[in-house]
Amino acid sequence: MSKAYEKNTITEDGQLLLKKAERDQIETVWDRYEAQLPQCGYCEMGLSCRVCVMGPCRVDPFGEGPQKGVCGADGDIIVARNLCRMIAAGAAAHSDHGRDLVEVLAEVAEGRAPGYEIKDMEKLKRVAAEYNIETEGKDPLKIAGELAHAMQEDFGTRKKELTLVKTAPEKRQELWKKIGVMPRGIDREISETMHRTHMGVDNGWQSLLLHGIRNALSDGWGGSMIATEVSDILFGTPAPKLTAANVGVLKEDQVNIVVHGHNPVVSEMIMLACQSPEMLKLAEEKGAKGINLAGVCCTGNELLMRHGVPMAGNHLVSELVLTTGAVEMMIVDYQCIMPSMGDVAACYHTRMISTSDKARFPGMTHREFHPDNARELAKELVTAAIENFENRGEVYIPVEPVNAIGGFSVETIVAALGGTPQPLIDAIAAGKIRGAVGVVGCNNPKIKHDYGHVTLTKRLIENDILVVDTGCAAIANAKAGFKVADAIEFAGPGLKEICGSLGIPPVLHMGSCVDNARILVLASALAKAMKTDISDLPLAAAAPEWYSEKAVSIGVYTVASGVYTVLGPMPPITGSMNVVRLLTDGLNDVVGAAFGVEPDPEKAAVLIRRHIEEKRENLGLPFMKL
Amino acid sequence: MKKVVVHPERCVGCMQCMIACATAHSQTKNLFSATLEDPLPRPRVHVGAGLYGEGFPNRCRHCDPAPCMFACLPGAIYRDWETDTVLIDPDKCINCASCAMACPFGVIRYHEDASAPLKKTVAVKCDNCLERQNQGLIPACVEVCKSRALTFEDPSDAMKRKTNEVAQSLSSDTSRIEIAPGFTLLNTIKRTQVELKIEN
Numbered sequence: 001m002s003k004a005y006e007k008n009t010i011t012e013d014g015q016l017l018l019k020k021a022e023r024d025q026i027e028t029v030w031d032r033y034e035a036q037l038p039q040c041g042y043c044e045m046g047l048s049c050r051v052c053v054m055g056p057c058r059v060d061p062f063g064e065g066p067q068k069g070v071c072g073a074d075g076d077i078i079v080a081r082n083l084c085r086m087i088a089a090g091a092a093a094h095s096d097h098g099r100d101l102v103e104v105l106a107e108v109a110e111g112r113a114p115g116y117e118i119k120d121m122e123k124l125k126r127v128a129a130e131y132n133i134e135t136e137g138k139d140p141l142k143i144a145g146e147l148a149h150a151m152q153e154d155f156g157t158r159k160k161e162l163t164l165v166k167t168a169p170e171k172r173q174e175l176w177k178k179i180g181v182m183p184r185g186i187d188r189e190i191s192e193t194m195h196r197t198h199m200g201v202d203n204g205w206q207s208l209l210l211h212g213i214r215n216a217l218s219d220g221w222g223g224s225m226i227a228t229e230v231s232d233i234l235f236g237t238p239a240p241k242l243t244a245a246n247v248g249v250l251k252e253d254q255v256n257i258v259v260h261g262h263n264p265v266v267s268e269m270i271m272l273a274c275q276s277p278e279m280l281k282l283a284e285e286k287g288a289k290g291i292n293l294a295g296v297c298c299t300g301n302e303l304l305m306r307h308g309v310p311m312a313g314n315h316l317v318s319e320l321v322l323t324t325g326a327v328e329m330m331i332v333d334y335q336c337i338m339p340s341m342g343d344v345a346a347c348y349h350t351r352m353i354s355t356s357d358k359a360r361f362p363g364m365t366h367r368e369f370h371p372d373n374a375r376e377l378a379k380e381l382v383t384a385a386i387e388n389f390e391n392r393g394e395v396y397i398p399v400e401p402v403n404a405i406g407g408f409s410v411e412t413i414v415a416a417l418g419g420t421p422q423p424l425i426d427a428i429a430a431g432k433i434r435g436a437v438g439v440v441g442c443n444n445p446k447i448k449h450d451y452g453h454v455t456l457t458k459r460l461i462e463n464d465i466l467v468v469d470t471g472c473a474a475i476a477n478a479k480a481g482f483k484v485a486d487a488i489e490f491a492g493p494g495l496k497e498i499c500g501s502l503g504i505p506p507v508l509h510m511g512s513c514v515d516n517a518r519i520l521v522l523a524s525a526l527a528k529a530m531k532t533d534i535s536d537l538p539l540a541a542a543a544p545e546w547y548s549e550k551a552v553s554i555g556v557y558t559v560a561s562g563v564y565t566v567l568g569p570m571p572p573i574t575g576s577m578n579v580v581r582l583l584t585d586g587l588n589d590v591v592g593a594a595f596g597v598e599p600d601p602e603k604a605a606v607l608i609r610r611h612i613e614e615k616r617e618n619l620g621l622p623f624m625k626l
Numbered sequence: 627m628k629k630v631v632v633h634p635e636r637c638v639g640c641m642q643c644m645i646a647c648a649t650a651h652s653q654t655k656n657l658f659s660a661t662l663e664d665p666l667p668r669p670r671v672h673v674g675a676g677l678y679g680e681g682f683p684n685r686c687r688h689c690d691p692a693p694c695m696f697a698c699l700p701g702a703i704y705r706d707w708e709t710d711t712v713l714i715d716p717d718k719c720i721n722c723a724s725c726a727m728a729c730p731f732g733v734i735r736y737h738e739d740a741s742a743p744l745k746k747t748v749a750v751k752c753d754n755c756l757e758r759q760n761q762g763l764i765p766a767c768v769e770v771c772k773s774r775a776l777t778f779e780d781p782s783d784a785m786k787r788k789t790n791e792v793a794q795s796l797s798s799d800t801s802r803i804e805i806a807p808g809f810t811l812l813n814t815i816k817r818t819q820v821e822l823k824i825e826n
Contacts, residue, residue: 007823037675038682041638041773044812058772061806062636065772446816448823570815574808599818 009316009449011479013247016398017320026344028319033445045575046079052199061575071199079576080205081197083552084212086571088193090553091215093335094514095155095186095223096358097263101230102151104265107371108234109145115269115375118144119236123411127229131163144233151226157185162222164229168524171533172562176217179590181210181560183218190215205579213560213591220557225517231302235268238409238511240504241308244401245478247317249310250326252397254292255283255389257382258312258321260341261333262512264302266355266369266378267295270331271303273378283386291382296321297336298471298512304406305511311404313479314450314472315547316443319344326395329385333369334359336442336548349391353381404483406509408468410521416502421522421529428538431622432494435538435612436466438510438519439473440554441546444569450476452544452568452601457482459605461506464492465612466499468522471513473544482507516554520561535562535592538615540608544568544601559593564611566596566604627710630754630765631784632683636775637673638809639681643767643776644669650755650766653740665738670752671767672733678817683767683776686733686752688712697728702749711754716742719749 005015008030021028042048042058049069050056057069059078068074073081107113118124118140125135128143131150135143154162161182165173176182183189193215196202202211232238250256257274259267273279274291283291294312295303303309312321315336321327322344329351330341342363345352352364360366369377417423427433439457443449453476457467461482469477481487483505488496491506499506510518519541527534541558543551545568558565573579587594598604609626616623645657652660652667660667671685692712695703702718703725705711714725716739726734726749734751742748755765763769768778777784804810 037679038637038639038641038673039679040640041681041809041812042640045638045808058640060773061638061809062773063805064774446819451822569819570812574812577808577811580808580811597815599815600822 007448008445010451010454011246011317011449013313013399014317014320014449017247017317017323017396020396021320021323024323024347026319026323026347027340029316029338029340030445032340042575044572046082046572047075047575049073049078049081051081051197054199059575073203076205076576076578077203077208079573079579080208080212083571083573083579084193084197084208084215086549086552087212087215087556088190090549090551091186091219091223092190093550094219094227094553095190097335097514098223098227098230099152099155100263100265101227101234102148104234104371105144105230106148106152109141109148111141113371113374115272115378116234116371118233120232123229123237124233127233130167151230154222154226155186157188160184162186162218164225165217165221167521168221168561169527169533172527172535175533175591176560179210181214181217183214183222186218186222189218205576206582209579209582213556216553216556217560219553220517220520220561224514225520227514228511228517231264232409235264235302236306237411238305238407239412240405241304241306241407243304243308243310243404243406243478245311245404245475246399246401247312247321247324248397248399248401249292249294249312250321250324250397251290251292252326252395253289255286255288255290255386256292256294256327257385258294258296258327258330259299259303259332260296260318260330261299261337262297262302262335262514263299263333263356264306265371266331266333266374267299267303269369269374269378270382271307271309272375273382276379279379279382279386282383283389286386286389288386288389291386298514299333301406301471301474301509301512301515305409305509305515306407308406310401311475311478314443314475316445316449322348322350324395324397325349325393326397328388328392329353329381331355331381332359332361332364335550337361349388349393351384351388402479402481404478404509405485405505406474406478406483408504408508408510410518410525413508413522414525416504421525425526425529427494427498429621431616432464432498433466434464434494434609434616435540436468437539437608437612438516438541438558438563439467439469439477439544440471440513440516440519440541441543441551442472442548443476444545444547446569447545447599449545450479452599453477454480454482456542456544456601456605457507458490459602460608461491461495463605463609464494465609466495467507468510468519469507470510470515470519474509474511477507478509483509513550513554516558520558523561523563533562533592536615536619538612538619538621539563540611541565542567542604542608544604555595559587559595560591562592564593564596564608566598566607568599568601568604570597570599627780628778629688629710629781630685630768631777631779631781632685633775633777633784634682636773637681637683638773638775639673639675639679641673641681642770642772643671643683644673646766646770647671650758651740663740665740667740668735668737668750670733670735670750678813678820680813680816684731684733685767686712687731688752688754693728693730694725694734697724699724706756709754709756709759711756712751713753714749714751716746716748721747721749723749725749
């Protein structure tokens with residue numbers, strides 16, 4: 001195996017397919033990254049500003065060249081403005097995803113969304129109760145309609161604060177009120193960020209960042225949480241399911257359809273069509289042994305969580321999945337879909353379909369999904385995929401899939417614990433489990449693919465720290481084999497004992513990237529049960545390979561919720577040591593948690609373990625000095 | 627005599643020198659119209675990526691003696707003694723690439739150029755922006771570099787500054803003062819990222 005492939009990814013399928021891609025002359029994300037080197041230092045440091053047309057401007061980090069933009073903004077202001085705009089974009093992405101689900105819920109209530117239905121009645125009632133909607137003896141569709149309406153109000157500006165923030169521990173809510181970051185409306189906070197960062201508005205780097213926190217909270221406890229809750233109502237609350245991961249989930253003798261993107265609105269309908277007898281019969285007629293649906297990225301995670309649909313790969317291998325030549329059709333919606341996908345597909349028989357009215361891509365056929373046409377359109381697309389089976393050329397599926405268990409919603413975890421989080425708290429108090437960490441986030445060619453996620457997770461579980469994961473991190477850990485019951489062999493003695501007795505893996509798959517809201521709900525439940533704040537708990541989060549604006553928003557709302565968060569790659573803030581110091585230290589005095597940055601997962605594990613032991617000490621629990 | 631001096635430790639890798647160089651050697655001298663020209667103007671300075679993805683602006687050193695000049699059989703490469711600049715006469719250039727083989731720094735490129743006869747591929751490299759200097763302007767790469775990685779000054783002035791920096795860093799009673807701690811922090815992270823890829 002050539003060194004270059006090993007340098008890029010730790011995964012066997014990734015290395016083998018990179019070799020294939022090179023032979024097929026496919027340009028990948030790693031080639032384009034190399035071509036971009038060196039990357040612009042002003043931009044890496046957050047010191048370039050394109051906000052207005054007196055500029056663009058940049059500030060010389062060495063102090064000799066210009067120290068202010070044309071408007072007079074210095075490095076602190078420019079860095080803070082840029083960071084806030086990243087938060088706004090991330091919050092917008094998650095929240096707009098949530099909005100699309102709420103719209104489907106509204107259409108279901110009106111009976112205009114054939115194929116969609118209310119799958120989890122209990123959750124519908126529970127969430128409706130949070131919104132003060134009377135549910136007793138009421139028609140579920142009427143409840144759904146009222147809930148959709150109430151949620152749509154959360155996006156607008158009619159309220160003083162978002163509804164679901166009240167599910168946070170009381171101490172946390174008081175803190176948010178005290179420092180003035182209680183989110184008032186999802187769209188409002190995003191809009192206000194864009195206003196504040198306009199030239200000549202908010203030029204206090206601290207007040208800008210404080211609003212950035214409010215904006216991120218409107219995502220975590222607003223848009224993302226709504227997305228998760230409504231997805232559960234419409235498609236069912238996840239429960240543990242056996243699944244598999246890596247490119248080996250593609251099948252040589254079946255029609256392979258891959259969904260890529262984020263929103264279950266499209267992928268759920270595709271799945272239904274794939275299962276219909278009519279489609280299966282057609283596939284057989286065309287010489288295939290069946291229809292194999294697999295996922296890439298988070299829409300895959302959504303299907304994995306609810307139905308055990310297998311996962312072909314995460315962000316960085318999305319192009320490589322196509323180089324197998326085994327994919328009849330890839331259906332995408334939005335977010336994290338590289339615009340290069342159409343170019344890669346053009347070298348094979350793969351048909352590429354874009355489905356969202358807000359997301360188009362070169363080299364893809366656009367077939368727009370709406371609640372009213374989704375069921376029929378899904379059938380049309382699956383038919384086209386089946387008909388494409390006979391156009392297959394050479395197929396290369398070099399590995400066997402790795403088994404995994406997914407589907408750990410908060411509801412399932414609490415149920416597994418016997419209906420209350422108390423057993424988990426007891427295990428933490430006894431020191432069998434030292435604490436819990438959310439390992440989340442993307443892939444980034446700056447970090448060897450999956451190395452950050454897998455190494456960190458391994459170090460944490462072997463030190464008796466329970467790991468919950470989402471997004472591309474969750475797929476990395478599934479591929480690494482951490483998600484079968486036998487994976488307790490990787491865990492330390494205490495975690496092994498607890499997970500072994502419950503029959504669960506030491507790494508719990510909690511869903512897609514909007515499902516980080518589930519982690520917030522879990523942390524909140526623990527804090528409430530212990531009658532304290534989230535920031536007092538032995539918890540941490542990590543995004544070892546993050547790349548996207550969404551990840552910035554997630555990181556900020558996680559820290560603002562009181563959880564120490566270690567990032568792998570450095571965000572573009574080093575142009576202002578004031579901002580660096582605030583985010584990595586000063587925030588401790590503001591929200592009781594801060595960021596760390598450490599690209600080396602071995603060292604990140606030490607930082608996290610040290611943090612967890614400190615929290616244990618403060619709680620009066622048995623602790624270790626590290 | 628003033629010369630372009632490179633300070634590699636200050637290069638942030640923004641590549642603005644490349645864009646400015648290409649524009650300065652275009653026919654219209656304007657970035658937007660330059661992108662529409664035929665032949666497309668190309669830069670004479672090239673930013674390379676170091677071991678850790680850090681930038682380095684690589685330009686002709688105008689060596690003396692210049693290996694490229696000795697290697698040039700048709701005698702197209704000559705020295706302008708007044709400005710101490712090594713220049714290439716595009717009319718005499720035969721596109722043989724001998725100069726590239728001789729150049730220790732890899733700064734010569736071969737392509738069509740507005741200064742050359744139509745459709746003729748010639749050797750092209752930095753000309754110290756003599757055209758701009760004649761108009762009282764400094765070289766384009768220096769003008770656009772906001773981090774002072776490229777300066778236009780008497781090399782002995784630059785060396786004197788460097789001497790003082792070295793002297794200060796060795797002062798016994800002062801700890802070394804970082805000129806840009808954020809940039810050092812960024813580079814530490816980038817170095818770690820690359821080392822992890824190589825080591826693991």
